[in-house]
Amino acid sequence: MSRDISPKVITLMGPTASGKTALAIKLVQEFNCEIISVDSALIYKGMDIGTAKPTESELKYAPHRLINIIEPNESYSAADFRRDALNEIEKILLRGKVPLLVGGTMLYFKALLEGLSPLPAADETVRQQIALEAQTKGWSCLHEELSSFDPISAARIHPNDPQRLSRAIEVYRLSGRSLTELSQTKSDTFPYDVVQFAIAPTDRKMLHKTIEQRFSEMLAEGFVEEVRKLKARKDLHLDLPSMRCVGYRQCWEYLNGDIEYDIMVEKAVVATRQLAKRQLTWLRGWPELNWLESGEENNLATIMRLCR
Structure with a gap:
Protein backbone atom coordinates (compact mmCIF):
# COMPACT_ATOMS: atom_id res chain seq x y z
CA MET A 1 0.00 0.00 0.00
CA SER A 117 11.93 36.50 -18.11
CA PRO A 118 9.37 38.54 -20.09
CA LEU A 119 11.10 38.03 -23.44
CA PRO A 120 9.21 38.87 -26.63
CA ALA A 121 7.93 36.00 -28.75
CA ALA A 122 9.93 35.03 -31.81
CA ASP A 123 9.24 37.11 -34.91
CA GLU A 124 9.98 35.32 -38.19
CA THR A 125 10.26 38.56 -40.16
CA VAL A 126 12.92 39.95 -37.82
CA ARG A 127 14.77 36.62 -37.80
CA GLN A 128 14.86 36.50 -41.59
CA GLN A 129 16.20 40.06 -41.68
CA ILE A 130 18.97 39.15 -39.22
CA ALA A 131 19.82 36.03 -41.26
CA LEU A 132 20.02 38.14 -44.43
CA GLU A 133 22.35 40.61 -42.70
CA ALA A 134 24.52 37.70 -41.55
CA GLN A 135 24.84 36.52 -45.15
CA THR A 136 25.93 39.93 -46.39
CA LYS A 137 27.94 41.27 -43.44
CA GLY A 138 28.89 38.13 -41.50
CA TRP A 139 28.04 36.98 -37.96
CA SER A 140 31.17 38.66 -36.57
CA CYS A 141 29.78 42.03 -37.62
CA LEU A 142 26.45 41.25 -35.95
CA HIS A 143 28.37 40.17 -32.84
CA GLU A 144 30.00 43.62 -32.75
CA GLU A 145 26.53 45.15 -33.02
CA LEU A 146 25.39 43.08 -30.04
CA SER A 147 28.40 44.30 -28.06
CA SER A 148 27.30 47.91 -28.59
CA PHE A 149 23.99 47.50 -26.73
CA ASP A 150 24.44 44.30 -24.69
CA PRO A 151 28.14 43.71 -23.84
CA ILE A 152 27.28 41.13 -21.18
CA SER A 153 25.44 38.88 -23.64
CA ALA A 154 28.14 39.48 -26.25
CA ALA A 155 30.79 38.24 -23.82
CA ARG A 156 28.72 35.12 -23.14
CA ILE A 157 27.68 34.32 -26.74
CA HIS A 158 30.35 33.16 -29.19
CA PRO A 159 30.38 34.82 -32.64
CA ASN A 160 30.05 31.33 -34.14
CA ASP A 161 26.79 30.63 -32.28
CA PRO A 162 24.26 32.05 -34.78
CA GLN A 163 21.15 30.76 -33.00
CA ARG A 164 21.82 32.49 -29.67
CA LEU A 165 23.38 35.52 -31.33
CA SER A 166 20.34 35.99 -33.57
CA ARG A 167 17.98 35.66 -30.61
CA ALA A 168 19.84 38.29 -28.56
CA ILE A 169 19.67 40.77 -31.43
CA GLU A 170 16.04 39.88 -32.15
CA VAL A 171 15.04 40.55 -28.53
CA TYR A 172 16.60 44.02 -28.65
CA ARG A 173 15.02 44.94 -31.97
CA LEU A 174 11.59 43.80 -30.84
CA SER A 175 11.60 45.28 -27.33
CA GLY A 176 14.21 48.02 -27.34
CA ARG A 177 15.71 46.37 -24.23
CA SER A 178 18.69 44.05 -24.03
CA LEU A 179 18.50 40.34 -23.31
CA THR A 180 20.57 40.93 -20.17
CA GLU A 181 18.15 43.57 -18.88
CA LEU A 182 15.04 41.51 -19.57
CA SER A 183 16.58 38.36 -18.07
CA GLN A 184 16.88 40.11 -14.72
CA THR A 185 13.08 40.31 -14.50
CA LYS A 186 11.29 37.05 -13.73
CA SER A 187 7.67 35.96 -13.91
Whole structure:
Protein backbone atom coordinates (compact mmCIF):
# COMPACT_ATOMS: atom_id res chain seq x y z
CA MET A 1 0.00 0.00 0.00
CA SER A 2 1.30 3.45 -0.88
CA ARG A 3 2.20 5.86 1.90
CA ASP A 4 1.56 9.57 2.04
CA ILE A 5 4.44 12.04 2.12
CA SER A 6 3.90 15.62 3.11
CA PRO A 7 5.59 17.96 0.61
CA LYS A 8 3.36 19.19 -2.17
CA VAL A 9 6.03 18.72 -4.88
CA ILE A 10 9.20 16.60 -5.14
CA THR A 11 11.89 17.07 -7.79
CA LEU A 12 14.35 14.34 -8.78
CA MET A 13 17.17 15.64 -10.97
CA GLY A 14 20.35 14.06 -12.23
CA PRO A 15 22.64 13.52 -15.21
CA THR A 16 21.70 11.14 -17.99
CA ALA A 17 22.07 7.43 -17.11
CA SER A 18 22.15 8.10 -13.35
CA GLY A 19 19.11 5.98 -12.47
CA LYS A 20 16.41 8.67 -12.19
CA THR A 21 13.67 6.68 -13.93
CA ALA A 22 14.22 3.51 -11.91
CA LEU A 23 14.14 5.42 -8.62
CA ALA A 24 11.08 7.41 -9.70
CA ILE A 25 9.16 4.23 -10.51
CA LYS A 26 10.01 2.86 -7.06
CA LEU A 27 8.73 6.09 -5.53
CA VAL A 28 5.43 5.70 -7.38
CA GLN A 29 5.12 2.13 -6.13
CA GLU A 30 6.02 2.99 -2.54
CA PHE A 31 4.52 6.44 -2.09
CA ASN A 32 1.56 8.52 -3.19
CA CYS A 33 3.32 10.07 -6.22
CA GLU A 34 2.62 10.72 -9.90
CA ILE A 35 5.45 11.48 -12.34
CA ILE A 36 5.87 14.54 -14.53
CA SER A 37 8.75 14.21 -17.00
CA VAL A 38 11.24 17.07 -17.11
CA ASP A 39 13.10 15.99 -20.23
CA SER A 40 13.39 17.90 -23.50
CA ALA A 41 13.92 14.67 -25.48
CA LEU A 42 11.05 12.59 -24.09
CA ILE A 43 8.52 15.12 -25.38
CA TYR A 44 8.93 13.84 -28.95
CA LYS A 45 6.77 11.12 -30.46
CA GLY A 46 8.62 8.38 -32.34
CA MET A 47 11.90 8.99 -30.51
CA ASP A 48 11.83 6.18 -27.97
CA ILE A 49 15.03 4.13 -28.02
CA GLY A 50 17.59 6.92 -28.32
CA THR A 51 15.96 9.01 -25.60
CA ALA A 52 15.81 6.07 -23.15
CA LYS A 53 12.07 6.64 -22.89
CA PRO A 54 10.37 4.46 -20.24
CA THR A 55 9.10 1.19 -21.68
CA GLU A 56 5.41 0.36 -22.07
CA SER A 57 5.72 -1.92 -19.04
CA GLU A 58 7.27 0.86 -16.94
CA LEU A 59 4.65 3.35 -18.08
CA LYS A 60 1.92 0.89 -17.11
CA TYR A 61 3.13 0.88 -13.51
CA ALA A 62 4.23 4.50 -13.43
CA PRO A 63 2.62 6.75 -16.07
CA HIS A 64 4.71 9.79 -17.07
CA ARG A 65 3.06 13.08 -17.93
CA LEU A 66 4.59 15.35 -20.60
CA ILE A 67 6.12 12.61 -22.75
CA ASN A 68 5.08 11.96 -26.37
CA ILE A 69 3.34 15.33 -26.58
CA ILE A 70 4.69 16.78 -29.86
CA GLU A 71 6.05 15.66 -33.23
CA PRO A 72 9.83 15.91 -33.86
CA ASN A 73 9.27 18.72 -36.37
CA GLU A 74 7.51 20.90 -33.78
CA SER A 75 9.04 23.35 -31.31
CA TYR A 76 8.61 23.39 -27.53
CA SER A 77 10.08 26.07 -25.30
CA ALA A 78 10.90 26.34 -21.62
CA ALA A 79 7.86 28.62 -21.36
CA ASP A 80 5.69 25.90 -22.90
CA PHE A 81 7.05 23.42 -20.38
CA ARG A 82 6.41 25.72 -17.41
CA ARG A 83 2.82 26.27 -18.48
CA ASP A 84 2.18 22.56 -19.04
CA ALA A 85 4.01 21.42 -15.90
CA LEU A 86 2.08 23.82 -13.65
CA ASN A 87 -1.13 22.57 -15.21
CA GLU A 88 -0.19 18.92 -14.58
CA ILE A 89 0.93 19.67 -11.01
CA GLU A 90 -2.48 21.16 -10.25
CA LYS A 91 -4.25 18.12 -11.70
CA ILE A 92 -2.15 15.75 -9.59
CA LEU A 93 -2.72 17.74 -6.41
CA LEU A 94 -6.47 17.73 -7.05
CA ARG A 95 -6.25 13.92 -7.17
CA GLY A 96 -4.72 13.93 -3.70
CA LYS A 97 -1.34 12.82 -5.06
CA VAL A 98 2.18 14.23 -4.79
CA PRO A 99 3.71 15.55 -8.05
CA LEU A 100 7.14 14.00 -8.68
CA LEU A 101 9.08 15.94 -11.32
CA VAL A 102 11.80 13.75 -12.82
CA GLY A 103 14.42 14.53 -15.46
CA GLY A 104 17.69 16.07 -16.48
CA THR A 105 16.70 19.13 -18.51
CA MET A 106 17.97 21.71 -16.09
CA LEU A 107 16.69 24.66 -18.13
CA TYR A 108 13.14 23.31 -17.67
CA PHE A 109 13.64 22.95 -13.92
CA LYS A 110 15.06 26.48 -13.73
CA ALA A 111 12.14 27.93 -15.69
CA LEU A 112 9.63 26.08 -13.53
CA LEU A 113 11.11 26.91 -10.14
CA GLU A 114 12.46 30.42 -10.75
CA GLY A 115 10.07 31.75 -13.37
CA LEU A 116 10.78 33.16 -16.81
CA SER A 117 11.93 36.50 -18.11
CA PRO A 118 9.37 38.54 -20.09
CA LEU A 119 11.10 38.03 -23.44
CA PRO A 120 9.21 38.87 -26.63
CA ALA A 121 7.93 36.00 -28.75
CA ALA A 122 9.93 35.03 -31.81
CA ASP A 123 9.24 37.11 -34.91
CA GLU A 124 9.98 35.32 -38.19
CA THR A 125 10.26 38.56 -40.16
CA VAL A 126 12.92 39.95 -37.82
CA ARG A 127 14.77 36.62 -37.80
CA GLN A 128 14.86 36.50 -41.59
CA GLN A 129 16.20 40.06 -41.68
CA ILE A 130 18.97 39.15 -39.22
CA ALA A 131 19.82 36.03 -41.26
CA LEU A 132 20.02 38.14 -44.43
CA GLU A 133 22.35 40.61 -42.70
CA ALA A 134 24.52 37.70 -41.55
CA GLN A 135 24.84 36.52 -45.15
CA THR A 136 25.93 39.93 -46.39
CA LYS A 137 27.94 41.27 -43.44
CA GLY A 138 28.89 38.13 -41.50
CA TRP A 139 28.04 36.98 -37.96
CA SER A 140 31.17 38.66 -36.57
CA CYS A 141 29.78 42.03 -37.62
CA LEU A 142 26.45 41.25 -35.95
CA HIS A 143 28.37 40.17 -32.84
CA GLU A 144 30.00 43.62 -32.75
CA GLU A 145 26.53 45.15 -33.02
CA LEU A 146 25.39 43.08 -30.04
CA SER A 147 28.40 44.30 -28.06
CA SER A 148 27.30 47.91 -28.59
CA PHE A 149 23.99 47.50 -26.73
CA ASP A 150 24.44 44.30 -24.69
CA PRO A 151 28.14 43.71 -23.84
CA ILE A 152 27.28 41.13 -21.18
CA SER A 153 25.44 38.88 -23.64
CA ALA A 154 28.14 39.48 -26.25
CA ALA A 155 30.79 38.24 -23.82
CA ARG A 156 28.72 35.12 -23.14
CA ILE A 157 27.68 34.32 -26.74
CA HIS A 158 30.35 33.16 -29.19
CA PRO A 159 30.38 34.82 -32.64
CA ASN A 160 30.05 31.33 -34.14
CA ASP A 161 26.79 30.63 -32.28
CA PRO A 162 24.26 32.05 -34.78
CA GLN A 163 21.15 30.76 -33.00
CA ARG A 164 21.82 32.49 -29.67
CA LEU A 165 23.38 35.52 -31.33
CA SER A 166 20.34 35.99 -33.57
CA ARG A 167 17.98 35.66 -30.61
CA ALA A 168 19.84 38.29 -28.56
CA ILE A 169 19.67 40.77 -31.43
CA GLU A 170 16.04 39.88 -32.15
CA VAL A 171 15.04 40.55 -28.53
CA TYR A 172 16.60 44.02 -28.65
CA ARG A 173 15.02 44.94 -31.97
CA LEU A 174 11.59 43.80 -30.84
CA SER A 175 11.60 45.28 -27.33
CA GLY A 176 14.21 48.02 -27.34
CA ARG A 177 15.71 46.37 -24.23
CA SER A 178 18.69 44.05 -24.03
CA LEU A 179 18.50 40.34 -23.31
CA THR A 180 20.57 40.93 -20.17
CA GLU A 181 18.15 43.57 -18.88
CA LEU A 182 15.04 41.51 -19.57
CA SER A 183 16.58 38.36 -18.07
CA GLN A 184 16.88 40.11 -14.72
CA THR A 185 13.08 40.31 -14.50
CA LYS A 186 11.29 37.05 -13.73
CA SER A 187 7.67 35.96 -13.91
CA ASP A 188 5.86 34.50 -10.93
CA THR A 189 7.95 32.13 -8.86
CA PHE A 190 7.02 28.53 -8.14
CA PRO A 191 3.79 28.55 -6.09
CA TYR A 192 4.26 25.27 -4.19
CA ASP A 193 6.43 23.89 -1.43
CA VAL A 194 9.17 21.72 -2.93
CA VAL A 195 11.80 19.25 -1.72
CA GLN A 196 14.61 18.74 -4.23
CA PHE A 197 16.80 15.69 -4.83
CA ALA A 198 19.60 14.89 -7.25
CA ILE A 199 20.95 11.43 -7.99
CA ALA A 200 24.39 10.67 -9.44
CA PRO A 201 27.23 8.17 -8.98
CA THR A 202 30.14 9.42 -6.90
CA ASP A 203 32.58 7.84 -9.36
CA ARG A 204 32.63 9.66 -12.73
CA LYS A 205 34.15 6.58 -14.37
CA MET A 206 31.12 4.56 -13.31
CA LEU A 207 28.80 7.07 -15.01
CA HIS A 208 30.89 6.91 -18.19
CA LYS A 209 30.74 3.12 -18.15
CA THR A 210 26.96 3.18 -17.69
CA ILE A 211 26.58 5.64 -20.58
CA GLU A 212 28.63 3.43 -22.89
CA GLN A 213 26.74 0.31 -21.85
CA ARG A 214 23.36 1.98 -22.29
CA PHE A 215 24.19 3.16 -25.80
CA SER A 216 25.21 -0.38 -26.72
CA GLU A 217 21.83 -1.56 -25.46
CA MET A 218 20.09 1.12 -27.52
CA LEU A 219 21.86 -0.11 -30.65
CA ALA A 220 20.83 -3.69 -29.88
CA GLU A 221 17.22 -2.54 -29.43
CA GLY A 222 17.12 -1.00 -32.91
CA PHE A 223 18.23 2.60 -32.49
CA VAL A 224 19.70 2.83 -36.00
CA GLU A 225 16.41 1.70 -37.51
CA GLU A 226 14.55 4.26 -35.37
CA VAL A 227 16.71 7.04 -36.80
CA ARG A 228 16.36 5.59 -40.30
CA LYS A 229 12.58 5.99 -40.04
CA LEU A 230 12.94 9.56 -38.80
CA LYS A 231 15.39 10.38 -41.59
CA ALA A 232 12.91 9.06 -44.17
CA ARG A 233 10.40 11.72 -43.12
CA LYS A 234 10.39 14.74 -45.42
CA ASP A 235 9.70 17.19 -42.59
CA LEU A 236 12.80 16.45 -40.47
CA HIS A 237 16.37 17.74 -40.81
CA LEU A 238 19.46 18.13 -38.66
CA ASP A 239 18.79 21.76 -37.73
CA LEU A 240 15.68 20.86 -35.72
CA PRO A 241 15.99 20.76 -31.90
CA SER A 242 14.73 17.15 -31.89
CA MET A 243 17.54 16.00 -34.15
CA ARG A 244 20.11 17.72 -31.94
CA CYS A 245 19.35 15.23 -29.17
CA VAL A 246 22.47 13.25 -28.31
CA GLY A 247 22.88 10.17 -30.47
CA TYR A 248 20.38 11.18 -33.14
CA ARG A 249 22.63 13.63 -34.97
CA GLN A 250 25.53 11.17 -34.95
CA CYS A 251 23.37 8.30 -36.20
CA TRP A 252 21.86 10.55 -38.89
CA GLU A 253 25.39 11.39 -40.09
CA TYR A 254 26.22 7.67 -40.21
CA LEU A 255 23.09 6.90 -42.27
CA ASN A 256 24.01 9.83 -44.50
CA GLY A 257 27.35 8.16 -45.23
CA ASP A 258 29.32 10.98 -43.61
CA ILE A 259 30.95 8.84 -40.89
CA GLU A 260 31.65 5.17 -40.29
CA TYR A 261 29.62 3.08 -37.82
CA ASP A 262 32.39 2.87 -35.20
CA ILE A 263 32.94 6.63 -35.38
CA MET A 264 29.20 7.18 -34.93
CA VAL A 265 29.21 5.06 -31.79
CA GLU A 266 32.25 6.87 -30.40
CA LYS A 267 30.86 10.34 -31.15
CA ALA A 268 27.46 9.50 -29.65
CA VAL A 269 29.02 8.20 -26.42
CA VAL A 270 31.28 11.27 -26.16
CA ALA A 271 28.32 13.61 -26.76
CA THR A 272 26.35 11.85 -24.02
CA ARG A 273 29.28 12.17 -21.61
CA GLN A 274 29.49 15.88 -22.40
CA LEU A 275 25.75 16.23 -21.73
CA ALA A 276 26.17 14.51 -18.35
CA LYS A 277 29.06 16.83 -17.51
CA ARG A 278 26.94 19.92 -18.27
CA GLN A 279 24.09 18.56 -16.18
CA LEU A 280 26.39 17.94 -13.22
CA THR A 281 27.81 21.45 -13.56
CA TRP A 282 24.27 22.87 -13.30
CA LEU A 283 23.49 20.70 -10.31
CA ARG A 284 26.61 21.61 -8.34
CA GLY A 285 25.38 25.19 -8.21
CA TRP A 286 21.75 24.30 -7.53
CA PRO A 287 20.36 25.61 -4.21
CA GLU A 288 18.69 23.47 -1.53
CA LEU A 289 19.55 20.16 -3.18
CA ASN A 290 19.66 16.81 -1.37
CA TRP A 291 22.13 14.42 -3.03
CA LEU A 292 21.55 10.69 -3.52
CA GLU A 293 24.06 8.15 -4.81
CA SER A 294 23.11 6.05 -7.83
CA GLY A 295 22.26 2.48 -6.85
CA GLU A 296 22.19 3.18 -3.11
CA GLU A 297 19.64 0.92 -1.40
CA ASN A 298 18.66 3.57 1.15
CA ASN A 299 17.59 6.21 -1.41
CA LEU A 300 13.88 5.56 -0.84
CA ALA A 301 14.29 5.75 2.91
CA THR A 302 16.29 8.96 2.57
CA ILE A 303 13.60 10.60 0.47
CA MET A 304 10.90 9.48 2.90
CA ARG A 305 12.82 10.86 5.86
CA LEU A 306 13.52 14.23 4.26
CA CYS A 307 9.96 14.62 3.02
CA ARG A 308 8.31 14.26 6.42
